[in-house]
Amino acid sequence: xxxxxxxxxxVVGSLGCYLLKLAGxxxxxxxxxxxxxxxxxxxxxxxxxxxLVAVQALTSGRELVVDGRLAxxxxxxxxxxxxxxxxxxxxxxxxxxxxxxxxxx
Amino acid sequence: MSGTARTAVLRxxxxxxxxVGLYGxxxxxxxxxxxxxxxxxxxxxxxxxxGASQFALVGVLGAGGSGAAAIGSALLLGTRNTVxxxxxxxxxxxxxxxxxxxxAHWVIDETTALAVAAPxxxxxxxxxxxxxxxxxxxxxxxxxxxxxxxxxxxxxxQAALDAVVPAAFLALLWPRLRAGAEEPAVARRVxxxxxxxxxxxxxxxxxxxxxxxAVVAVALAGRPRREAAA
Numbered sequence: 001x002x003x004x005x006x007x008x009x010x011v012v013g014s015l016g017c018y019l020l021k022l023a024g025x026x027x028x029x030x031x032x033x034x035x036x037x038x039x040x041x042x043x044x045x046x047x048x049x050x051x052l053v054a055v056q057a058l059t060s061g062r063e064l065v066v067d068g069r070l071a072x073x074x075x076x077x078x079x080x081x082x083x084x085x086x087x088x089x090x091x092x093x094x095x096x097x098x099x100x101x102x103x104x105x
Numbered sequence: 106m107s108g109t110a111r112t113a114v115l116r117x118x119x120x121x122x123x124x125v126g127l128y129g130x131x132x133x134x135x136x137x138x139x140x141x142x143x144x145x146x147x148x149x150x151x152x153x154x155x156g157a158s159q160f161a162l163v164g165v166l167g168a169g170g171s172g173a174a175a176i177g178s179a180l181l182l183g184t185r186n187t188v189x190x191x192x193x194x195x196x197x198x199x200x201x202x203x204x205x206x207x208x209a210h211w212v213i214d215e216t217t218a219l220a221v222a223a224p225x226x227x228x229x230x231x232x233x234x235x236x237x238x239x240x241x242x243x244x245x246x247x248x249x250x251x252x253x254x255x256x257x258x259x260x261x262x263q264a265a266l267d268a269v270v271p272a273a274f275l276a277l278l279w280p281r282l283r284a285g286a287e288e289p290a291v292a293r294r295v296x297x298x299x300x301x302x303x304x305x306x307x308x309x310x311x312x313x314x315x316x317x318x319a320v321v322a323v324a325l326a327g328r329p330r331r332e333a334a335a
Contacts, residue, residue: 003145009162010148013149013162014152016183017155017158018210021186021213024191025191025209038188049277049278049296050298050300052178053300054299055164056167056271062308072269073268086127086131089272096268097265101260102261
């Protein structure tokens with residue numbers, strides 16, 4: 001993707017996110033405070049983040065790939081279950097990924 | 106009394122600002138891994154200024170997704186802020202269009218939590234402004250640190266970074282699934298469904314589209330039914 005395209009994505013995405021914020025301050029509350037809207041807003045992040053975890057850890061282009069990223073993710077999950085702080089989770093995942101890279105070549 | 110309350114509000118605001126700094130470094134690094142240059146990462150933090158959307162946008166780009174899919178996923182996560190705005194509008198009551206335009210930029214998870222938790226409207230405004238300012242400054246500074254740091258990495262460190270990005274997404278997801286979150290059992294089903302649909306679609310659709318498609322599929326599966334609504 002060219003730098004110009006990336007800039008467009010950055011600016012358009014930013015503008016859209018800003019307008020969503022502004023809409024909340026500007027529209028009548030009744031438009032937004034419907035049960036189905038609040039349910040969507042509560043659960044969409046879980047679906048989206050989980051999809052991103054899976055895609056970032058297991059795919060490369062259109063292929064499913066198992067490599068150090070999955071090992072790092074497993075270590076991160078254990079660390080999160082043990083309530084490790086955010087930085088430690090990332091450091092452990094990164095160290096695992098690097099280790100698999102060094103061992104596996 | 107009021108002085109103590111103000112101090113407590115300011116302490117919380119600055120504390121949250123420092124805490125999000127760590128995520129700022131992770132975002133800067135993730136942006137670099139996705140192919141953005143440090144200035145693009147910084148402009149995202151300056152203009153978009155909503156962490157989950159920023160992570161989603163670079164996550165989709167990093168997976169090779171199109172600009173439209175990346176923007177779509179950022180907007181999907183950005184809808185949260187619309188609901189926050191509705192909650193904040195009566196509390197902050199920004200007077201005049203200019204104040205409203207300025208206030209809107211800082212409507213995010215953390216500032217909403219700070220403002221809603223404040224004991225009265227005056228302190229809610231203080232919490233919103235102090236929290237917004239401290240988070241804005243730290244988030245942008247640490248984004249640049251993360252992006253410049255990641256850009257200087259060698260091959261093994263790059264492999265480490267590749268493993269850090271999915272772990273960062275998992276860390277963002279985790280609090281939503283844990284006991285004590287809002288309906289954690291539903292959130293877990295939703296998360297598993299989203300991940301499964303995304304992986305299943307990966308071989309068949311352009312990169313990035315599977316992420317947005319997974320969210321739409323899960324949302325449709327959980328749409329309100331007439332019987333249940335009655």
